[in-house]
Amino acid sequence: ILTNTTGLTHIDGNIAKKNKISVINLSSEDKLLDKITSTSDHSIGLFYNLVRNINLSTYDVSKGNWDRSKFKGKQIDRFTLGIIGFGRVGKNINSQLKSSVNKILFYDNKAVNFPNKQRNLERSASLDDLLSNSDAIFICAKEQLNGESLINKHNIKNLKQGSYIINTSRGSLLEFDACYKALIEGRIAGLALDVLEGEESGILPKKSILESIYTHNLIITPHIAGNTKEAWELSEEIIAKKILKFVNK
Numbered sequence: 001i002l003t004n005t006t007g008l009t010h011i012d013g014n015i016a017k018k019n020k021i022s023v024i025n026l027s028s029e030d031k032l033l034d035k036i037t038s039t040s041d042h043s044i045g046l047f048y049n050l051v052r053n054i055n056l057s058t059y060d061v062s063k064g065n066w067d068r069s070k071f072k073g074k075q076i077d078r079f080t081l082g083i084i085g086f087g088r089v090g091k092n093i094n095s096q097l098k099s100s101v102n103k104i105l106f107y108d109n110k111a112v113n114f115p116n117k118q119r120n121l122e123r124s125a126s127l128d129d130l131l132s133n134s135d136a137i138f139i140c141a142k143e144q145l146n147g148e149s150l151i152n153k154h155n156i157k158n159l160k161q162g163s164y165i166i167n168t169s170r171g172s173l174l175e176f177d178a179c180y181k182a183l184i185e186g187r188i189a190g191l192a193l194d195v196l197e198g199e200e201s202g203i204l205p206k207k208s209i210l211e212s213i214y215t216h217n218l219i220i221t222p223h224i225a226g227n228t229k230e231a232w233e234l235s236e237e238i239i240a241k242k243i244l245k246f247v248n249k
Contacts, residue, residue: 002243004235006033007170009143010200024242032238033088040092042194042225043138043168050164050190050217051076051136059214078102082134084127084150085141085169086112093138094121105130108141131158139167139174153178156187164190168225171195180209183216190217194225 001011001023008025016023026033049055052073060067081097083090083106091114094104098118106114107124115121124130127150131137137159141150151165152175159165165188167174176197182188196204204210205220212218 002239004232004239007143009170009172022246024239024246026235026238029238032234036226036231036234037092037096038228038231039089039168039225040096041228042221043089043093043140043166044096046166046168046192046194046219046221047136047138047164049219050166050192053217055213055219056217076101076136079135080105080133082107082124082130082137084108084130084137084139084173086114087140087142089169090138090140093140094118105134128155128158131155132160134160134163136164136166139165139169141169141173143170143172147172149173149175151175151179156182159188161187162189164188164192166192168194171197171199176205180205180218183218184212190219192219192221194221195223196220199223 001016001021003011003023003025006026008023011023013023015021053071057068057071060070076097077100079101080103081093081101083093083104086094086106086108090106090108094106098104098120101120103120103122104118105122105124107127107130114123124133131151137151139150144150150173151159156175156178159182165174165179171193174193174197176193179188179191183191210220213220
């Protein structure tokens with residue numbers, strides 16, 4: 001089975017193993033994948049959309065309105081960003097935004113290399129510490145082995161009032177209902193999702209929730225963060241070389 005993805009949540013690994021089926025994906029190709037910035041680009045695009053109310057104001061103009069007073073945004077130079085998961089995507093986001101914001105916090109449950117000389121980069125001692133001190137949070141972690149979410153009904157109370165959340169990683173890492181409730185109640189200022197819980201099964205939120213993208217700072221894109229021409233070309237080339245190596249060994 002060939003899949004030009006880093007994750008394997010869409011493939012039943014136990015059944016594949018039981019039937020002696022090899023699964024070939026993009027894991028262990030970090031050096032080549034470093035050339036792909038598509039997911040971090042999309043994450044940052046969602047971030048700017050949220051803090052400047054771009055989607056909401058565009059929709060308002062499409063209804064024939066021209067009311068700039070309703071869409072006062074925020075300047076990000078005073079922001080503290082929180083990055084959950086400091087792998088390839090998290091590091092790319094840091095690299096692209098480090099000169100634009102005041103401070104960047106990151107949390108990772110494993111040892112990672114990071115630029116100690118970067119004056120405004122700091123490792124958080126805990127996830128709760130990152131949540132409570134970040135103006136905007138990027139979820140860049142891998143699927144948790146236990147399938148648990150990283151932002152959920154238990155710890156969402158620790159989020160800084162008026163913060164933003166961007167998730168372009170895995171839908172299971174964010175408990176949608178809890179975050180949506182926080183958005184509607186005004187405890188967070190914006191929520192941008194490229195992935196959703198249950199998306200593999202085609203399960204989308206209720207129509208009433210989806211319609212709230214016109215009234216609240218909610219952005220949902222259909223898992224397109226890594227969906228660029230350059231990303232597809234490079235990932236398909238990597239997979240092609242891996243299958244040639246596999247059949248010729």
